[in-house]
Amino acid sequence: MLLNVFKVRPKDKELNHAVRVALIEALYASRASLGIGALLGGAVAAVTSYYCRTTLVEVTGLLLTLCGALRVASFGIFRPGNLSAGAKKWEILYDIGAVSYAALLGLLTLEILLISPDLRLHALMATLATGYAAGAAGRNTGRPFIAIGQLLSSALPISIGLFATDRGPAGMLLAVANLLFIIVVTDITLLTYKTVLEAFIDRQEKLQLATVYEKLSKTDPLTGIDNRGTLRLTLERLLQHREQAIAVLWLDLDRFKQINDTMGHAAGDDLLHHVASRLSKFATPMASVARFGGDEFIVVVPVENVEHALKLAEMVREVIAKPVGSGQGLMDLTVSIGIAISSPGISSDDLLRHADVALYEAKAKGRNRVILFDPEMERRLVDRQHLEHDLKRAIAQEELDLHFQPIVNLATKRVESFEALLRWHHPIHGNIPPSTFVPIAESIGLIDSLTAWVLRVACAEAQRWPDSISVAVNISAGLLKGRDLPTMVVEALMASGLSPRRLELEITESAIVEDNPNAAGLLDGFQKLGIRVSLDDFGTGYSSLSYLCRYKFDRIKIDRSFISSPDRQSETRAVVQAICSLAKSLDLSVIAEGIETPEQEDYVVSQGCAAGQGYLFARPMPREHIAGYLAGTPNSADAVSPRITPLRVVRSNA
Structure with missing residues (x-):
């Protein structure tokens, strides 16, 4: 006891x-x-x-x-x-x-x-x-x-x-x-x-x-705000008992992955804490702020009208845009926002889907913007999803094809190379331009296999041409960030037996504008093998003299937009003159794209362009038409412009 x-x-x-x-x-x-x-x-x-x-x-x-x-x-x-x-x-x-x-x-x-x-x-x-x-x-x-x-x-x-x-x-x-x-x-x-x-x-x-x-089941463990489960319950409650329209603001931090990769996940988590704290000021008994996952947040709030929702979204964007301090200095933030506003009888799932579609549109249009949902957006998204499915099948079954457009030496009028251009003839939608399906291939992770196929086919086809004619292949920006591109190039050359000096890789300005640390080493390695490297679409908005000093190129291609009307736009003429003068001082040759008339040809020649490409010389042609084109007997009326005589395009070894 x-x-x-x-x-x-x-x-x-x-x-x-x-x-x-x-x-x-x-x-x-x-x-x-x-x-x-x-x-x-x-x-x-x-x-x-x-x-x-x-x-x-x-x-x-x-x-x-x-x-x-x-x-x-x-x-x-x-x-x-x-x-x-x-x-x-x-x-x-x-x-x-x-x-x-x-x-x-x-x-x-x-x-x-x-x-x-x-x-x-x-x-x-x-x-x-x-x-x-x-x-x-x-x-x-x-x-x-x-x-x-x-x-x-x-x-x-x-x-x-x-x-x-x-x-x-x-x-x-x-x-x-x-x-x-x-x-x-x-x-x-x-x-x-x-x-x-x-x-x-x-x-x-x-x-x-x-x-x-119970608290853990309702809140996000990292930020402490509502999670997606609580968000859905709140949204359903508001939709059932609403007196006003309900707006869903779906936020996605721009380039958050880049912050995680460069500054570490701890800095990324700290950034998410700051964002959640800033968004919490918009939470009220009738409004909810939640982290949906990753770097995505959602604000659900009653609004009076569309203008009220847009004003609120701009306020959110301004709050997020304030710099965030970290151990590595200040971080500047931007955010893309998609907005959906409820209508009578709409479900919570549909409202969230509409906001997600609007967010996708905001990011597709360049980020750091607010987009209000429109039904047309959903139709385009569904079409894109169908196109993604069809593209996967087409790549797997090698239903895409390569056409080739000649690049002509403007002094000798001889073909010096062909540019390989991807073509996709959809069984329902007909010809789909590369500007549509190549970004899709990049977004769904198929650009590697697609580029490897293009390199193999282009090198194998070039091996059948005269030794003095090379082939040019466009390289996607994403491939410069990985480690697989050199392997693709070497395997294509070895499989075809094509000499490296007869392969040219065209790199767009957008591929190097992000200051990719791998780019300089890759380009230098290709040039040491004897492969030529050209800067494509120069002057289309990202141009910087520092690129030409930082990266070694063999030649520059002037975008077709500067060639289309040189006689009417003094600004265009000034750009062309500046590019040609710069290239000459750096010992680079210049190719002018989009030449369609003799007057345009005469103009670019007068400015010092060494080579030209465009409908004046030939349209892009199937690979089986190349032999006839080089012989001066085109197999197709579309292969050679009516202005071009066989004397203009001849074999370089003739």
């Missing part, structure tokens, strides 16, 4: 507040039993005062009755669930009442045993005190020191009274038995308290875990 006493926590200081509240509520749980006990105590006090007419007994009985009445009144005032701030007050009130009542009952019992000779009163008080002690021990198990205090205060006076008066052997035996009763009940109380306490603590821990799990 003593060991159990030491196991009881002194004053329950280690109990958390919730467990303490639960135990106190248990003390006040049974009002009926307390009322019956107080009524019985008052009746016994009246009986003892009637039969033992002494002032001391009468006063003690009156105090006992009054104490019982006050305790019943306090139980009537107590309300479960209101203990958040007043738990300690109710605990102290109960302790004082319980100990006072037990002490008065014990005192009255002792007085009767010492003063009254009436054995009936002795038996009555002993029975009441013993029953109260047992009942208090059971009722107050949650407060063991109070239970033991009540037990000692009410039952111990019985043994004291018996020992103090000469009751003979029977009286002494009864006094000892009462002491043993006190010891046994004390031990049982402590054991019961230990069990009850563990049950309370276990229940509280489960409730806390349940609270934690």
Whole structure:
């Protein structure tokens, strides 16, 4: 028993507040039993005062009755669930009442045993005190020191009274038995308290875990804001009980992957924290901010009209655009936003899909912009998805084809090379331009296999031409970032037996504008093999003299947009003159694309262009027409422009 006493926590200081509240509520749980006990105590006090007419007994009985009445009144005032701030007050009130009542009952019992000779009163008080002690021990198990205090205060006076008066052997035996009763009940109380306490603590821990799990199920673990599950519930609730239109703003951080790759995932996570914190200012009881996944966030908010939604989106974009500090300096952010606004009867899934489609449109148009959903966007997206599926099949089954357009030496009028141009004849939609399907191939990860196929076919075809004619192949920007391009080129050359000097790789300005660290090494490696490298579409918006100094090129191709009307646009003429002058100073040859008239040919020749390409010389032709074209007997009316005579395009070794 003593060991159990030491196991009881002194004053329950280690109990958390919730467990303490639960135990106190248990003390006040049974009002009926307390009322019956107080009524019985008052009746016994009246009986003892009637039969033992002494002032001391009468006063003690009156105090006992009054104490019982006050305790019943306090139980009537107590309300479960209101203990958040007043738990300690109710605990102290109960302790004082319980100990006072037990002490008065014990005192009255002792007085009767010492003063009254009436054995009936002795038996009555002993029975009441013993029953109260047992009942208090059971009722107050949650407060063991109070239970033991009540037990000692009410039952111990019985043994004291018996020992103090000469009751003979029977009286002494009864006094000892009462002491043993006190010891046994004390031990049982402590054991019961230990069990009850563990049950309370276990229940509280489960409730806390349940609270934690519920919060985790509703929030994003990284940022602490709502997750996609909570977002959907909020959106469905707003759609069901809306009084205004509901706008969904779907946000995607621009170039977040680049930040992760260059600055590390820790910096990326920190950035997401900052963004979530900034977006939280838009969260209200009627609006939700959630992280949908990755670097995508969604704001769901009631709006008055379309203008209100667009204004809100611009506010969000401005908030996100503020620089974010990091250990590596300030990071500038931009965000693309797609907006969808609810209409009568629309589902949450459809509304989210519309916002996602609008976001896709925003990113496709250059990022850092806000786009409102339009049904036409979804139609275009569906068409693109169908096109992606068809392109995968076409690449797998080698249904694409290569056409070749000659590049002519403007001084000798001889063909010096052919540019390989991809063609795709769709069985339903007809001819689809490379500007449409090549970006799709890049986005779905098929550009590698497509380029490898183009290199193999182009090199194999060039091997059938005269030795002085080379082949030019366009290289996608994404391939310069990987490590597979050199392998593709070498395998194509080895499989065809084509000399490296007869292969030319055309790199667009957009491929190097991102300052790819791999680009310089790749280009230098190709040139060491003897492969020529040209800068394609020069002057189309990204031009920088630093590219020509940083990367080594063999020649520059002037985009066709500068050749189309040189006689009417002084700005165009100035650009062409500047490019040709720059190329001459850097010892680079210049190819002019898009030559369609003799006047355009004469103009580019006067500016110093060494080679030309365009419909004036020939349209892109199937590979089977090349032999006839070189021989001056085209197989197709479309292969050679009517302006071109066989003398203009001849074999270079003739």
